[in-house]
Amino acid sequence: MNVSFLRPLYERPGPWASVYLDGTRNNEDPAGTVERRWRAARTTLERALCEPENLDALERALLGHTEEDGLYGLAAFATDGEVAMLRVLPAPPRRDIAAYGPLPHAMPLLAQMGESIPYVRVLVDRTGGDLEAVDAAQLVHSEHVEGAEQWPLHRVKPGGWSQPRYQRAAQVTWERNAGTVAAAVADAAERCGAEIVLVAGDPQARPMLIAQLPEHWRGRVVETSGTTGEAVLEDATVQAIADRAAERVRDVLDRYQSQRGRGAAAGDGLPAVVTALQRGQVGTVVLVDDPTSNAELWIGPEPSQLSFDRAELQAMGVRDTRRVRADAALVRAIACSDADLVFAAGDELPVEGGVGALLRYADAGTRRR
Secondary structure, eight states, X not given: OBXXXXXXXXXXXXXXXXXXXXXXXXXTBHHHHHHHHHHHHHHHHHHTTOOHHHHHHHHHHHHSSOOOSSSOEEEEEEETTEEEEEEEESSOOSSOEEEEESSOOOHHHHHHHOSOOOEEEEEEOSSEEEEEEEOTTOOEEEEEEEOSOOSOOSOOOSOSTTHXXXXXXXXXXXXXXXXXXXXXXXXXXXXXXXXXXXXXXXXXXXXXXXXXXXXXXXXXEEEOOOOTTOHHHHXXXXXXXXXXXXXXXXXXXXXXXXXXXXXXXXXXXXXHHHHHHHTTOEEEEEEOOOTTOOOEEEEOSSTTOEESOHHHHHHTTOOOOEEXXXXXXXXXXXXXXXXXXXXXXXXXOOSGGGEEXXXXXXXXXXXXX
C-alpha cells in the first residue's frame, strides 16, 4: 500500500486530534445516532486537553458530512483549528476512537482501507465511454469520454450495392471512437498509478479499445461482460482488486522470506525496522495489525527521527523529543520516505512485534550474522 497520501498531515506540527466513528444512521433517529457518538468522542478529547477550536472543527465536519447509504465509518484528523483530512470508511470502525497526541493516529485508517489497489474502470460503447479512476488514497475521478466520430454508427442490413462501404465506414467509426477512449483510459491510468484496467461494456467495442491501449496498460487489462447497472460489473471490480491485492501480499512475503534467507533482512522485528527507517533503507514495511499494542517510541521533528531510546535521539542532536504510539511513528516514517506498507496475518510474519521490512539496500551493519 502506498501511504504517501498521508504526507500532508506530517507537514504540519500538530498536536493532532484523531477521531473514528461509526457513521451509520439509525432510520428512527438519523441525526441523533452520530451526534451521540461524537459527543462521547468530544468528551474524551476534552479530558485529553484538546483545543476547543479543534473540537469545534471536528464537530462541524463529522456532523455536517454528506450522508452515505448503509454501513460505513468516518475518520477525521484535526490540528490548528482545521480538519486536515476527513475520510469515509467502507465499514464502521471496530470501535469508536478519540485520540489526541503529537502525531495523527492513522494506523486504524490504513488497516481498514486494506491493500489499496489503484484502478481504472471503463464502460465502453460505440460512441465513447464512462471512466472511473481510483487512486491509492481511494479518491475517485469520473468522466465521460465522447468519441469524435458519430456517423455512421450502425452497419446497414444485408443487401444493396452500398452495403460493404457503409459497413467499413461504421467499423472505422467504432475504432476511432475506441481510440479516443483508449487515450483517455491511458491518461487516467497514468495519473492514478493504476494496477488494474477493468474494461466492460459493448462486446465489439471492448476489443477495439484494448487493442489501442499502450502495451504497458494492455498487460493490466481485466475484461468483463458487465454493463452499467449490473451487479456483475461491481462484482468483477471487487474480485479483480481482491485478486491483485492477494497477489501483491504474496509477492512481498515471498521476497521478504527470500531476503531473510540471504541474511540481508534488517527488518526482523520492531527494533531492526526502526533502525532501517532511521537510515532510509526501507522499501516496504510488512506489519501485523495489532490494535491492542501499547508499544511506544521517541520521535523528533523529522520522520526519520524515531527510536526506543530518547538518549539516542539526543545524541543525534535532536532537542525536541516526544513519546508517541509506535504505530503512529512508523506510519509517519513510512509515508514520508516513499516506502510501502503491507498488512499480513500473524502466522505469515512470526517475528518480534509483528513487523518486518524489505530493504532498498543492505549494508554490513544490517546483515545478520
